[in-house]
Amino acid sequence: VRAVHRHALAEPAASIAATAPIAVQEGDSLEHVAGLMVEHDTRHVVVVGPRGLPSGMVSTLDVASILAAAI
Secondary structure (H helix, E strand, C coil), rough: HHHHHHHCCCCCCCHCCCCCCEEEEECHHHHHHHHHHHHHHHCCEECCCCCCCCEEEEEHHHHHHHHHCCC
16 A cells, blocks of 8 residues: 555565564464564564464454453
C-alpha cells in the first residue's frame, strides 16, 4: 500500500518498509516475541527456521488471539 501511495512499485521492499524487520527463531517463546514487538514498536516479527530462511510471520493479532484463547 505504501509503495502504491508513493508511486514506487519498482522500488526494493527495504526502501518501502516502515521499520527494519525483527526476526526470531521458530522455537522462541510467545513471551519473547511479544517483548520484542513492544521493545521495537512493531506489529510483525519474521520467524526464521534453522537455516536462517523465513518460515512464517507473527503479528500482534496472532499474539492477542493466543492470549484471548488462554482466558
